[in-house]
Amino acid sequence: MKKQFAADQAYERIRDAIYDGVYPSGERLTEVQMAEELQMSRTPVREALKRLGEEGLLKNKRVLAPTEKEFIDTFDVRRLLEGHAAARAAAYMTIPEKEELRACVTHAENGQLEERMYWNKQFHEKLVTASGNEVLIEAVSRMEAIVYLFRQTVVYEQRPGLLEEHHAICDAIDAGDRELADTRMKDHLDNDLQFALRMRK
Amino acid sequence: MKKQFAADQAYERIRDAIYDGVYPSGERLTEVQMAEELQMSRTPVREALKRLGEEGLLKNKRVLAPTEKEFIDTFDVRRLLEGHAAARAAAYMTIPEKEELRACVTHAENGQLEERMYWNKQFHEKLVTASGNEVLIEAVSRMEAIVYLFRQTVVYEQRPGLLEEHHAICDAIDAGDRELADTRMKDHLDNDLQFALRMRK
DNA sequence: AACACAAATAATGTATACATTTTTATTTAT
DNA sequence: ATAAATAAAAATGTATACATTATTTGTGTT
Known part of the structure; x- marks a missing residue:
C-alpha cells in the first residue's frame, strides 16, 4: 500500500x-x-x-451544475473522439482485445444494476484505451465529470437498446469495418444523449 | 486594471x-x-x-519534453476536433465571421514573421471559437502546449503551402461545404504534422 | 416590503515554520 | 572502478498565522 x-x-x-x-x-x-x-x-x-x-x-x-447546452456540447465532442476510437479499434485491435471488449457486453447482460454500470463503463474505457493514444484517452476522461453529474440518475443504464448497440459496435470492430464502427459508436452516443435529455424532463 | x-x-x-x-x-x-x-x-x-x-x-x-509519439497523437486528435469545427463553420458561420476568418489569411500574407505567426494562430482560434462549443474550445486549447513545445522552431510559419491551405479552407467554408471544409482542415493539419516531423531531423 | 449602506463575520491569499521525503554527495566495500 | 550504503543537503508537504477580500447580517430609509 x-x-x-x-x-x-x-x-x-x-x-x-x-x-x-x-x-x-x-x-x-x-x-x-x-x-x-x-x-x-x-x-x-x-x-x-x-x-x-x-x-x-x-x-x-x-x-458544477451542468446546463443542457454543456451536456449537448460534451456529447458533440465525445461522439467525435469515441467514434474515432472505435474506428481505430476496428483497424488495430488484437483478437484478445476484441474478446475482452465483447466480454464487457456479456457481463453487463448477465449482471445486476451495479455490475451492469461497471461493465458498460468498462466497455467505453477499453475501447478508448485500446487506441493507445494518451491524448485521446485524457481528452475523453476529462469529459466524464459533466456526463456523470448531468444524468444524476442511474436509470440510464437500463436504456432499451443499449446493450444491443454495444454488441453492434463489437460486431463492426470484429469485422474490421472502420466506417461502420465509427458510425455505430456515434449513433450509440446520440441515443444516449437523447435518452438522457428526455429523462430530465 | x-x-x-x-x-x-x-x-x-x-x-x-x-x-x-x-x-x-x-x-x-x-x-x-x-x-x-x-x-x-x-x-x-x-x-x-x-x-x-x-x-x-x-x-x-x-x-515537458514531448516525444514524437505524443506529437503525432496530439495531431490525431486535433485533426478530428478542428476538422469538425471547420465543418460546423461551413454550416453555421455568419457572413461577417467568414470575412474575419478570411482576413486572418490576408493579414498573414502581408505581414512579417511576427504578424504572420499571430494571424495564423488567430485563424485556427477563430475557427474553433466560432463553433460556440466550449467543450471543444477547451479541448483544443489544452493541446497547444505540446504543439508549441515540440516544434521549438518558428520556421514552421514559413511552410510552403500553408497560406494557400488556409485560403482553401476559407473557400470551402464560404461555399458552405461541410465535408470539404472538414477534409481540407484535416489535410492541412496532416501537412503541418509532416512538416514539423521533418524539421526535427 | 424593497432597497441601500454599514458593520460583522467568514473565507481567501500569502508568508513562514517545521517535519518528512527525496536528491545529491560521500564513503565504504567488492 | 563500480556498486552499495550512508550521510548531508535540498525540496516537498502540511500546519499555522495574519492581512486582505468577500459575504453575510443587520440597520435604517423610502
Missing part, C-alpha cells in the same frame, strides 16, 4: 462525495469547512479544491 | 518563460528557486507549478 498525501486523499474524498451527491450541484465548498470535515489543515484541501476546479467539477467554488 | 494574485502572476511568468525557452525541455523547476526568482513565497509558486503540471506543461516538475 502506497502512502497517500493528504492533498490526494482530500481530492479523492471530495470528488467521490460530489459524485455521490453529498454536495449537490451549485453548493459552495469552502476550504475551512472541508478542512474541518476531513480533519486536516486548509493547505491540502485548498490544493484539492483547485484541482477539482481545473478538472471542471467545481466552478468557482461551487459544485 | 485588475489586480492579479501572486499565484496568477507566477503562473503566467513561468508559462511564458517555458514557451520562450528560458527553461529548456527536461529542466526541473523547484518551488524554492522559482520563488526566489519571482520574489514571492513558495505558496503561490507552488500553486502555479501545480497548475502548469495539470495543464501538461510540466511533467513531474520537469519541463
Whole structure:
C-alpha cells in the first residue's frame, strides 16, 4: 500500500462525495469547512479544491451544475473522439482485445444494476484505451465529470437498446469495418444523449 | 486594471518563460528557486507549478519534453476536433465571421514573421471559437502546449503551402461545404504534422 | 416590503515554520 | 572502478498565522 498525501486523499474524498451527491450541484465548498470535515489543515484541501476546479467539477467554488447546452456540447465532442476510437479499434485491435471488449457486453447482460454500470463503463474505457493514444484517452476522461453529474440518475443504464448497440459496435470492430464502427459508436452516443435529455424532463 | 494574485502572476511568468525557452525541455523547476526568482513565497509558486503540471506543461516538475509519439497523437486528435469545427463553420458561420476568418489569411500574407505567426494562430482560434462549443474550445486549447513545445522552431510559419491551405479552407467554408471544409482542415493539419516531423531531423 | 449602506463575520491569499521525503554527495566495500 | 550504503543537503508537504477580500447580517430609509 502506497502512502497517500493528504492533498490526494482530500481530492479523492471530495470528488467521490460530489459524485455521490453529498454536495449537490451549485453548493459552495469552502476550504475551512472541508478542512474541518476531513480533519486536516486548509493547505491540502485548498490544493484539492483547485484541482477539482481545473478538472471542471467545481466552478468557482461551487459544485458544477451542468446546463443542457454543456451536456449537448460534451456529447458533440465525445461522439467525435469515441467514434474515432472505435474506428481505430476496428483497424488495430488484437483478437484478445476484441474478446475482452465483447466480454464487457456479456457481463453487463448477465449482471445486476451495479455490475451492469461497471461493465458498460468498462466497455467505453477499453475501447478508448485500446487506441493507445494518451491524448485521446485524457481528452475523453476529462469529459466524464459533466456526463456523470448531468444524468444524476442511474436509470440510464437500463436504456432499451443499449446493450444491443454495444454488441453492434463489437460486431463492426470484429469485422474490421472502420466506417461502420465509427458510425455505430456515434449513433450509440446520440441515443444516449437523447435518452438522457428526455429523462430530465 | 485588475489586480492579479501572486499565484496568477507566477503562473503566467513561468508559462511564458517555458514557451520562450528560458527553461529548456527536461529542466526541473523547484518551488524554492522559482520563488526566489519571482520574489514571492513558495505558496503561490507552488500553486502555479501545480497548475502548469495539470495543464501538461510540466511533467513531474520537469519541463515537458514531448516525444514524437505524443506529437503525432496530439495531431490525431486535433485533426478530428478542428476538422469538425471547420465543418460546423461551413454550416453555421455568419457572413461577417467568414470575412474575419478570411482576413486572418490576408493579414498573414502581408505581414512579417511576427504578424504572420499571430494571424495564423488567430485563424485556427477563430475557427474553433466560432463553433460556440466550449467543450471543444477547451479541448483544443489544452493541446497547444505540446504543439508549441515540440516544434521549438518558428520556421514552421514559413511552410510552403500553408497560406494557400488556409485560403482553401476559407473557400470551402464560404461555399458552405461541410465535408470539404472538414477534409481540407484535416489535410492541412496532416501537412503541418509532416512538416514539423521533418524539421526535427 | 424593497432597497441601500454599514458593520460583522467568514473565507481567501500569502508568508513562514517545521517535519518528512527525496536528491545529491560521500564513503565504504567488492 | 563500480556498486552499495550512508550521510548531508535540498525540496516537498502540511500546519499555522495574519492581512486582505468577500459575504453575510443587520440597520435604517423610502
